[in-house]
């Protein structure tokens with residue numbers, strides 16, 4: 026996540042992050058060692074559950090960043106920048122909020138787009154100049 | 155640094171519990187006490203042994219979750235320090251360290267070093283709050299508050315609800331905790347409105363939870379990681395008396 030899904034990300038990096046997270050997840054589910062039982066207070070189980078969540082969330086973050094080919098806010102897609110290296114928006118194609126629907130283990134989640142409509146203020150390129 | 159640990163292990167509230175000996179080696183002196191337990195747990199897990207359950211959250215002395223009785227003292231040997239802010243350099247190399255949970259009837263052990271401290275939450279629910287809407291932040295000088303009151307309230311507000319005062323007290327009294335909350339709120343004008351109801355309800359809940367009475371030994375103040383003063387207990391008694399008379 027640190028190397029490929031930071032503030033600045035690109036297609037190749039995001040794709041390798043997804044591949045690595047998937048491998049890591051497989052390794053996790055195969056080799057995870059949780060002591061104790063499920064019927065009692067079990068901090069190991071609690072921790073393992075959190076790691077499992079983070080592995081899922083990490084992949085989701087990376088796929089969402091991959092899907093959004095524009096740059097906007099804290100998401101800087103290296104492919105989408107202006108001549109002076111500022112974030113380049115693409116409101117034609119990406120003026121939506123992404124809601125990903127979980128479709129089961131090993132199945133690609135489905136993207137639902139919640140369109141954003143701006144009536145009074147229109148989003149525009151951020152400029153500090 | 156190397157240590158011999160004697161740790162209380164107890165499967166659940168019904169289990170009798172016992173001490174188990176462990177050794178831990180090559181601990182850096184700047185390791186915190188909880189990190190030392192983390193290292194021990196890593197070792198236990200890789201040996202297929204059950205890790206030691208202990209409570210922790212912020213690890214920076216502000217949440218009051220860590221609750222270890224170390225060598226017979228709540229939060230260990232250093233004054234005004236929580237267990238999470240205690241570092242291994244405080245101990246002597248090769249020393250034996252005894253680690254137990256809080257011992258108090260109202261804080262039953264859930265597992266190993268974790269106790270159930272929801273009794274404190276119920277005391278807070280009974281009155282440790284201000285229900286009047288106080289609006290948005292007022293102008294700094296709109297409500298004059300004597301400096302001494304503001305300071306007293308702020309000092310009392312430093313209580314993190316850890317329960318060390320109960321664990322230190324031979325009567326397992328929760329007076330220091332309750333008094334800190336009552337003073338923190340009652341010393342300020344916004345908290346005065348409900349002062350009477352607050353003190354009566356919080357004390358009633360405290361008694362219901364089975365905490366003991368205060369016999370002025372001051373062990374609580376000595377062990378409190380936030381240095382809450384027993385003067386708060388005097389304030390609490392005065393408020394309680396006043397509430398009964400009016």
Ligand code: SF4
Nearest residue numbers: 313314316317319378
């Ligand atoms: S008074 Fe001190 S020892 Fe008691 S709960 Fe508050 S911070 Fe902990």
Ligand code: FES
Nearest residue numbers: 213217218220238
């Ligand atoms: S873990 Fe929060 S005070 Fe120690």
